[in-house]
Amino acid sequence: MFKQEAMDHFLNPKSIAIVGVSKNFSSISGKPLSNLTLHEYKGDIYPVNPKYDEIKGLTCYASLLDIPGEVDVALIAVSHKRIMQILDECEQKKIKYLVLFGSGFAEVGKEGKQLQERVLKKAKNAGIHILGPNCVGLLNVKESIPIGFATSFETKEGFKKGNVGFASQSGAFGFSLFGLAQEENIGFSYIVNTGNQMDIHTLDCMEYMLEDDETDVVAGYLESIPDGEMLIRIAKRSKELGKPLIILKAGRSHLGKKAALSHTASLAGSEKTFEAIAKQYGLVTVNDIDDMVAAMKIFSRNKKANGNKVVTISNSGAAGIAMADYSEPLGLELVRLSPDTQSTIERIIPPYGSALNPIDITAQALKEQHIFTETLEVLIKDDNVDTIVVQTTFGGELGKDICNKIANIDKKTEKPIIVTLTGTNELTGEGRDILSEAGVPVFLTSYNTMLAIKYLVDYSNYYYKSNQEFSENKQVNDELVHNKGVWTEDKVKEMLDSMQISVPKNILVKNRTDLVNIEGELEFPVVCKVVSNEITHKTDVGGVKLGIKNSAELKVAYDEIINSVNKHAPGANINGVLIEEMIKKNGTEMFIGVKEDPQFGPLIVCGLGGIFIEVLKDASIRRAPIQVDEAYEMLKELKGFPLLEGVRGEKEKDVEKLTEVIVKISQFASQNRGKIKEMDINPLMVLEKGEGVIALDGVIVWKESTTSTVTSV
């Protein structure tokens, strides 16, 4: 909560010093002062520059140390070369909160990075918090306190206040978006640009805004995730509070390029991981500046949708077709209205209109506006309708009248009403202003309307979903604490067996004479596999024999394996040969993997084998642990899911048992958080419904492993 207190000072400073202030008010060092005076900042302002005695009627001080009063926040507009000296002065003057505008730090290379580290160290020792460097500033919109040199601070019209908080790593993106959003009448509480975020980062800001009573929506532009655990914590808190988090994660293409060692690793690469985390924790992810404005607009209205059923009222056939075209790929449903609702609407609209969704209320509704309002009232009362879209192109005075009526109706219902008002600014701009000023989400195009509704529906679904048990079992199984190196198939299967996850009946044979032990214990046919923590690919060294029908064949197989392994992997330590019963039942081959992500901890990955993983890279990812419904969602995401449901005349597979196994492995991964480098159960045979799931091979590589990475065949 230390940084949260700092955020309070940055956003509500009692007094502000501006170090390196300039009389050129169009310069970066002049703008912060002129912006504060333009918006009539109520606290004390202390300009600091030895060149001046006075600036804008304020006494100008030669140094921070000359300021008579207390300085809450100091804005530093001097070259990075003077920063260490300024820090000394801040320390002496007991200034705890600094905004560093300047560049010349980590963004310019090694030297700058070293300077940034020195600054951070010194600041930490002195208990100083820093916003920046390389940042444009921040804005308390509620109180009209602009700190910095963003061009959008220079507006003479004042800021539109509202319930959206926004943190942006990039100043250019942040304040461009802010400007565009304000143009569309989206009101803000706070906006902060974090720049190089050496101390205060985007998630700190988002956490602060989330707890702010007047902020209902929190958005962030992030080029990196400063703290994965913190993102999860904020996401959980956002669900508790019912405040959506909108995130634009930039740098996707770059991060996607990180090479990875094994399948699981390559699939759990950062981009896919972030997407999975976003889905799992209900983050609203957007792709560009327009999408973020659309999301802010619909969420700032603060309504939720009960489902994905959309109805459209329109006076244009083309708009109805467009809505239908967009709804399907976005996962929305243009709901089929009940006969009751239809006949009620038929009595309201002209006979040449249509009461089928998309509803055509005809251009007559421009003059007889009761057609509009009465139809709206009917749909509001229909529980089968989750969201109402009004699509119109009406401009002029009558168009404005309709907008006012929609705004009034919107106030009286909890059901989301979204408007598409297409047309030029000249023709329909005033109508859009009426709606947006009343808080009704209004879009220029059908596609943006439907996209925004998709955001709302996805978030609402997540919000209404029974609260998942987020608590994570951090207690560690004592037995497992000292695990090291590579656990081979036999040991992994022993563990799976103890977890009530089925494995084929097997016996580990340490030498040839022990082969007799399998008589009466295992049923033929059997499989033989070499067990060695030094052998990565068993088949590559001739270490696997299938379909062994009797004792004689078994002895031959054993000898062949030992000889082949000695030949192809000379000197490799052989722990034994695993003899196990062959599975004769039909099934689908899957894999379940665990991968420790540096940001988000243990991830669980699953997918179908063969071409699904190798050609189509078809895998689902979640952060461990997960619940049964989440495991089911993972499976449903797979392109190959129809194979589990049974296609091509095959029977349905045991998906229920499979989800249980995924959950168990996810719990195991969570309990062993930070210890597992990699775990792979592959293949996992999913039998027909009711027949269960059997793990046919598996490996665990513990982090303290001294051998190289090992994967199973």
Added chain:
Amino acid sequence: MFKQEAMDHFLNPKSIAIVGVSKNFSSISGKPLSNLTLHEYKGDIYPVNPKYDEIKGLTCYASLLDIPGEVDVALIAVSHKRIMQILDECEQKKIKYLVLFGSGFAEVGKEGKQLQERVLKKAKNAGIHILGPNCVGLLNVKESIPIGFATSFETKEGFKKGNVGFASQSGAFGFSLFGLAQEENIGFSYIVNTGNQMDIHTLDCMEYMLEDDETDVVAGYLESIPDGEMLIRIAKRSKELGKPLIILKAGRSHLGKKAALSHTASLAGSEKTFEAIAKQYGLVTVNDIDDMVAAMKIFSRNKKANGNKVVTISNSGAAGIAMADYSEPLGLELVRLSPDTQSTIERIIPPYGSALNPIDITAQALKEQHIFTETLEVLIKDDNVDTIVVQTTFGGELGKDICNKIANIDKKTEKPIIVTLTGTNELTGEGRDILSEAGVPVFLTSYNTMLAIKYLVDYSNYYYKSNQEFSENKQVNDELVHNKGVWTEDKVKEMLDSMQISVPKNILVKNRTDLVNIEGELEFPVVCKVVSNEITHKTDVGGVKLGIKNSAELKVAYDEIINSVNKHAPGANINGVLIEEMIKKNGTEMFIGVKEDPQFGPLIVCGLGGIFIEVLKDASIRRAPIQVDEAYEMLKELKGFPLLEGVRGEKEKDVEKLTEVIVKISQFASQNRGKIKEMDINPLMVLEKGEGVIALDGVIVWKESTTSTVTSV
């Protein structure tokens, strides 16, 4: 060319009668007259309404027959009930061109449809052409002749003329788009709304605009394709002329729902077919109104891109990241600059900038604008750069200066220069106006910029591709003229063999005693399959036996097949049993199908078998015939293509031979245009590289077929 002459009259009328004119100029029947006078129409206007003697200073006539002069175009603003009488008058008055604004026709149901048919029949007999009904109007932008009641006709600022022609089935969509595009300074030549398009349809309009010397870009909003062959013809012509066709095809979700009988049919459903046709013939397809504006904007500049290599000059790190994020999924490449280019740029920009793409020229370039211009000049000269994006957020006077400089440089080069100028209208709107008025494509967001460049690059690639031989072999093979019914496997294989497409060596056995004939002719093991034009699924009736090792087994297999077929399909006509050698080589199973599309004629479909087609619906479609490079493109589109390249340790397959076979089948399909109901070669075994391709089964159902649809196993 008959309709083209009509288009000339509609767009350039020498005189206009307005039937049912009103003195209420805010009504649909009043607006056409006030729009014509507002834009100072030079021809004669004849208002027609028995209620008035004079209107707006013009003599008003009681009926068309009272008009003294010749009437070139008559606008009909009366109820559909009076339409037949008006038609009579037009016939008497020898008026050949009518615009019907009113509704009450096909769009309102059966009665309206009948009326529409009657009107069309009468008009045809009288040599009258009709635009509409249920249409808003049309606009000759070049000559400022607005015909109709679109709200955008009421602008007092005049229309922005330019090189974009646009035909829209929907009036609401058409004139909304027109308004928005004009706001962004996109200039038009013509815009026509076709409404119910009983006579003149969207493609007629597009064809006319395509041939217009001052139109360089033709766009269409289509809810249906009025004439598939015509679309192909226009597309080919557009390539000859180098004028892109931009199409928004609405009603996709609806059309996609059409049920289909077989795999090939369901995959060649209208939406997928249209997408395939669009790709094959270089149509620029867009998804919504914003995308269409973006496409119009970039194409109206009339430059082409030499490739997909993009370079970005920016003064914001975030913009660079955004460009990188968007480029990859859009198929664009942020090119790696040559060391030469980099070092040249390094000498221009400040030391803290970056000469790596995305190039950061720093905010210093606002003051020292030579940094901007010199960097641009370097990139223009670099042949490794196909398109240049300038990304900036600069507003104010200096921002405007930069925009003017970019516009000047853009004039001097054939290389596309695209600008992203992010920021509010207040701040950066003037800069955008400077650029767009100079014809430089300028966008508000990075995403829209990259999307537009994608359109340009895709189209340019298509345009520069060696001209495909579009000529279609319409001559018909005499032998095939009388084909009827179902061609079973044996006959299809005979034909494939004659086309030099490999099939397994086989012998058709008509009765048991002929089994001896295979001795010495075929090599064991062999396969036996029943041949019957009345049996759809051979395996379902026990009609297939595999892996027959010798004569004895063969006899047994033969008997079993005959018995089983007689039992499971009693009375079915058995043509014989096909005995063929089993293929022992490794291969990948594919299918090639032919499907007659009602709009576009014979389509060729191909894909991989198994889960690829059954679970993933993975298939490529083209209109037949195609060339080798197109066949290769079809294969590359498949999700399963990596299997042909050889994954999972398998060898590369004979893709070369496969493309030849696809081309041959496409030629066969084209030669038999209108005759084939369905053709399916499945499986087609693609062997390893150099080993060829073998058709293992196949069926053709000719259109004159009297039996029900038959598909192979």
